[in-house]
Amino acid sequence: MHEMGIALEIIEIATASIPPEARSAKVERVNLKIGKLSAVVPESLRFCFDIVSKDTPLAGAELVIEETPVAARCKDCGARWTIAEPVFTCRACESGSLEILSGRELDIVSIEIAQEDEHGDGKR
16 A cells, blocks of 8 residues: 555655744644546545654644546647546547646645644644
């Protein structure tokens, strides 16, 4: 299950991106963009994330996943479309010479950190 390795990388990247002055803040949400061709199972990734985030600044954080469709462009005729079925030929000219434009992403879009109030207790 490669989702465990991905979850560990998310924890590492997200922890490193927390500003030094906010190290004690609680991470509430990590927003991801994952392409349909990335071979990541969202529910497995959430499960692994919940396990590996324990005892980190991301413990209890919500992992929000936006799945991006597979979009392609025909190199022969220039047509663009979203691929919904496992057929990788141009809908316009039936060429097999395609460029995949999206669908392979695995990006951390943003990390949301709870704001501390003037008492420093993390409540809004």
